[in-house]
Amino acid sequence: MTDSSDAPTPPEGIPDRVVAELNELTPDELRNTIIHAQELLQFQEESSSPIEPGPGEDxxxxxxxxxxxxxxxxxxxxxxxxxxxxxxxxxxxxxEPRPEGGTHFHWTFLGKVVSDEE
Structure with missing residues (x-):
């Protein structure tokens, strides 16, 4: 481990217990932690999306x-x-809000997505 006085200051909002655990990890463990944190973030963003496919849609x-x-x-x-x-x-x-309360999704069609291969 390196000298703790040279350690970077963690951003505000990270719990002290997490900072303490991270400070004890090896470089390989830190890399794996970063990968896992990115996967968790992506999973949470995907799960929170209210957009669901309809029948026959992908x-x-x-x-x-x-x-x-x-x-x-x-x-x-x-x-x-x-x-x-x-x-x-x-x-x-x-x-968008509904006059009677609640919300609904307003879909605006923009066009076909053209790939570089077409």
Whole structure:
């Protein structure tokens, strides 16, 4: 371990017990902790998304922005469609209040997502 007087100051908001545990970890353990923390953060962000696929839809990507959510999804028809899946298509989704209370999602279609391969 290095001299504790040279240790970086942790950001505000990290519990003291976590700081103490992190200070005791080896470099390999710290790297693994970072990977796990990033996975937890991604999992929590994905689980908190209210955007759910409908029947025949596959959500490719959900990206949160201030004021809206960017959603890329594609559709599959019933059997026998040679062009399936359709898309991917880009939408901006905003949560809007309803006059009677509660909220609903307003989907704005922006167009087909064109990949570099097309």
């Amino acid at each position: 959500i490719i990507r959900v990206t949160e922005h201030e004021g809206y959510t960017e959603v890329v999804k594609q559709y599959s028809c019933t059997e026998g469609c040679d062009d399936c899946p359709h898309g991917p298509y880009l939408y901006h989704v905003r949560e």
